Amino acid sequence: MAAAIIGKTPNFGLHLDKNRVADYEVEVNGKLDYSGAAALGLYLGTNYPGKIPRLVGFNYLRDFELKAFGAALAASSATSMFHVENRTPDDTLNRGKKFERIEIDYNQLKNLMEEKSSSEKPELIAIGCPHLSKDEIDYIASLVKGKKKDKDVEVFLFASRETIKNSLESVKIIEEFGAKVFADTCMVVAPLSKKYHKTAINSGKASFYLPMKGYGGQEIIFRNFNDLLRWAVVDY
Amino acid sequence: MIINGRGISPGVAKGKIALCDDYVSPLGEMGKDGRIKSGKCEDLEFKGKIFSFRGGRGSTVGSYVLLELKENLTSPIGIINEKAELVVLTGAIISGIPMIDGIPLNILKNDDDAIIDGKSGRLELLNVTQKDVSTVYLFHGDRLLVLHRSDKVSSYQNQFSAISGHIEEGETPEEAGRREVLEETGIQDIEIEKTGKPFPVRWENIVYMVHPILARTKSDKVNLNWENQEFRWIHIDELGKLNTVPRLKEALEELMKL
Numbered sequence: 343m344a345a346a347i348i349g350k351t352p353n354f355g356l357h358l359d360k361n362r363v364a365d366y367e368v369e370v371n372g373k374l375d376y377s378g379a380a381a382l383g384l385y386l387g388t389n390y391p392g393k394i395p396r397l398v399g400f401n402y403l404r405d406f407e408l409k410a411f412g413a414a415l416a417a418s419s420a421t422s423m424f425h426v427e428n429r430t431p432d433d434t435l436n437r438g439k440k441f442e443r444i445e446i447d448y449n450q451l452k453n454l455m456e457e458k459s460s461s462e463k464p465e466l467i468a469i470g471c472p473h474l475s476k477d478e479i480d481y482i483a484s485l486v487k488g489k490k491k492d493k494d495v496e497v498f499l500f501a502s503r504e505t506i507k508n509s510l511e512s513v514k515i516i517e518e519f520g521a522k523v524f525a526d527t528c529m530v531v532a533p534l535s536k537k538y539h540k541t542a543i544n545s546g547k548a549s550f551y552l553p554m555k556g557y558g559g560q561e562i563i564f565r566n567f568n569d570l571l572r573w574a575v576v577d578y
Numbered sequence: 579m580i581i582n583g584r585g586i587s588p589g590v591a592k593g594k595i596a597l598c599d600d601y602v603s604p605l606g607e608m609g610k611d612g613r614i615k616s617g618k619c620e621d622l623e624f625k626g627k628i629f630s631f632r633g634g635r636g637s638t639v640g641s642y643v644l645l646e647l648k649e650n651l652t653s654p655i656g657i658i659n660e661k662a663e664l665v666v667l668t669g670a671i672i673s674g675i676p677m678i679d680g681i682p683l684n685i686l687k688n689d690d691d692a693i694i695d696g697k698s699g700r701l702e703l704l705n706v707t708q709k710d711v712s713t714v715y716l717f718h719g720d721r722l723l724v725l726h727r728s729d730k731v732s733s734y735q736n737q738f739s740a741i742s743g744h745i746e747e748g749e750t751p752e753e754a755g756r757r758e759v760l761e762e763t764g765i766q767d768i769e770i771e772k773t774g775k776p777f778p779v780r781w782e783n784i785v786y787m788v789h790p791i792l793a794r795t796k797s798d799k800v801n802l803n804w805e806n807q808e809f810r811w812i813h814i815d816e817l818g819k820l821n822t823v824p825r826l827k828e829a830l831e832e833l834m835k836l
Contacts, residue, residue, distance in 0.1 A: 355664070391601050391635065392661070419601065420635045420663035530605075531639065550636070554606040556615035 356422055362432050364396035364425050367441040372448025374400075377566040379407040380546030381451040383414025390444075391419035396436055397426045398443070406475050413472045414546025458549050460561040463495075464542035467570050468529045470500030471545040476509045479523075482567075483512035490576040491520030496538070497574050499523045521574075535560055542570045579708035579785055581778075583658070583680035585699040587670035591656030595690040596627035599683055603636025604643040604669060612652035628692050629654035630683060634666035644669030656694045658686070658701065670696075684824075685778045685785045706783050710745040710776075712755040714791045715830050716768065718798045718811060722830075724820065725762065726808035733781045736807075738820040740830075742788075751776075751789035759793070763809070764801035768793045774833040779824050790829045 345351045356362055374382060386395050395415075397403075403411070408426065415421050425433045469482070479501060491497060499516065503525040506513055513523050524532075530551045534541060535558025542563040543549060552560040563570075572578050598619035602608065609615040612625025619631075625647075634640060644666070647653035657670050662679040670677035676696030686692075691704040716723040722740075729735045743758035745751055752770055759765050774790040800809045812820075817827045 387635070392633065392663070417603070417636050420633055420665070422664075530637070550603075551606050554616045555620075556606040556609050 359435060362423065362435055363394070363439065364436050364441055365393035366390065367396045367398050367427075367443045368446065369398050369443060370400075370446045370448055370451070374403065374407070374448075374451070375566050376407050376410050377455065377544045377546070377564065378448075378451055379403055379411040380414045380544070380549075381454050381564075382446065383411040383416075384418050384546040384550060385446065385451060385454055387415045387418030387421060390421075392421055394421060395424050396433070396441060397424065400426055401429055404477075406478055409472055409475075410545060410547075414550065417547040417550040455549075455564045458553070459563045459565065460540060462540050462561060462563075464540045464563050464570075464573055465495065466534065466538040466540070467495060467497045467542045467574050468500070468534065468548065469498070469544060469567065469570070470524075471529050471543065471548040473528075474499060474501040474505065476505055476512075479505065479509040479512045479516070483509075483515040485568075485571060486519040486521070486575065487515050489519055489578075492574055492576050495574050497521035498529065500527065500529055502526060519575075530557075534558075542573065544570060579706045580700060580702050581681060581685065583678045583699040583701060584662075585695065585697045586659075586662050586667055586679055587657070587675060587677035588697040589656075589674060589676035590693065590695050591628055591676040592693045593655050593691075594627050595658075595686050595688060595692050596622055596624045596629050596654070597683065597686050597688045598622055598629070598631040600631060601633050601635040602631045602666075604634065604640030604647075604666065605637040607636075608640075608643055608647065610647065610650055610652060612647070624654045625652045627654055628656035628658060628694060630658035630681070630686050632660045632683065633679075634659070634663045634669075636665065638665055638668075640665040641669035641672060644675065645673045648673040648675065656692075656696070658683075658692075658694060682778060685780050687780065703785075706780075706785055708778075708785045708787055710751070710787045710789065711742055712745055712751045712758060712789045712791060713739070713826075713829070714741040714755040714759055714768075714793050715833065716741055716759060716763070716765070717792070717794050718796070720813065721798075721811035722814050722817070723763065723800065724810050724812055724817070724822075725802070725806040726810070727823075728805055728807045731805050733784070733786075734823045736821075737823050738810075739823040739826060742823075745789070752791065755789075755791045755793065762803055762805055764799070765795050765797050767797055768795045772833065772836055774829065774836060777825065777829060788825075788829065790833050792830075792833050 540561045549564045600618045614622045657677040659679040678699045693702045745754040771792045
């Protein structure tokens with residue numbers, strides 16, 4: 343913000359091309375979904391803190407899945423950027439360079455999610471960390487349309503006010519189902535743990551923060567979205 | 579001892595070190611009561627201390643967490659990082675907490691008495707003295723000489739090391755290295771191949787600044803003095819299996835890369 347006000351940017355860090363080059367390459371021997379991409383972010387943030395990864399063979403990931411990856415990476419480390427081979431704009435900086443290649447076993451990521459997860463039934467399912475995009479809200483609406491929510495489980499979604507305004511039809515379907523959609527707040531800073539102690543999430547970033555004792559030490563269940571819906575939807 | 583890092587957030591802080599050999603997310607991990615809430619350093623009190631950790635991580639809300647801690651009178655009085663990043667750096671500046679980086683954490687211990695100057699990057703450890711030592715990695719062909727230290731030496735008793743000793747006043751590290759080789763092994767004909775960048779190692783209230791030296795000899799006859807109980811000519815792959823002084827293997831690997 344200060345840079346915008348004075349019209350100058352600091353001559354350091356990621357403002358300089360030479361600091362934006364990847365530090366290593368990553369491959370996974372399996373296809374990742376949203377939560378898998380988030381788990382990969384957690385894994386890399388924890389094991390290669392501060393290093394910029396270049397994802398190789400991940401062109402199938404959708405933008406919102408990369409968003410989940412980046413959020414988990416930046417929560418668990420001080421890594422502020424990543425590259426996807428032949429996709430992200432600055433990947434041109436990596437052309438012709440050789441990198442150390444890390445190969446990650448798909449099962450390692452599955453295990454990481456399991457290790458963080460409690461086996462108990464959640465009191466709350468919280469989705470939208472980082473905030474949901476319109477595509478994601480529309481997709482969720484398509485899954486819960488005309489369905490009935492289990493009364494023992496709350497479902498909270500988080501998105502920006504702007505996105506909600508642009509997705510009113512889907513938001514209506516989701517609210518009819520019985521879930522709540524919150525604008526401009528975040529499950530990590532909202533005081534969820536005053537009321538809920540077992541929260542199911544599909545987010546690597548939330549799986550990093552919510553169990554912390556500084557947040558009331560939530561028990562979490564870290565699964566992909568479809569698995570979470572099994573708890574929320576009657577006759578899923 | 580005095581070591582110079584980089585100044586990050588101006589001001590001078592004097593107090594005890596609280597050490598966490600990990601990355602820390604101020605959001606979630608630094609509690610309002612002035613203690614670390616989770617992870618490897620759980621329960622460590624940073625309130626009123628010079629909080630020393632590898633670097634920040636996590637949410638940019640972390641900068642405001644530091645400000646909130648400061649308002650709450652539960653913040654650190656100073657911060658030392660190995661490598662600063664923007665979250666903690668911004669938090670330190672807006673909260674007026676002196677901060678420096680570029681300090682290797684392995685020279686610090688909990689409760690050291692320290693003074694940091696956030697402008698110049700200077701760190702002074704009041705209870706710690708620095709001693710310079712030469713460490714000679716002596717090769718005969720592809721074999722490295724390791725010495726099993728006796729229980730009479732003043733530090734690292736009964737551990738394996740290279741040939742090591744204090745650099746006396748007026749001596750260069752190379753001269754000290756030659757003298758130590760002669761004293762500890764009786765070997766005279768050594769040829770110094772290269773010297774590496776000095777690195778610090780903490781032992782009790784001393785920081786040894788180790789000057790690594792790679793040298794070769796044609797002789798494999800060793801006459802030990804009182805400082806060592808045994809010698810072995812080993813292949814460098816065997817180093818990892820021995821109980822050695824800190825960083826013996828890593829420093830050799832770095833030296834060989836030069």
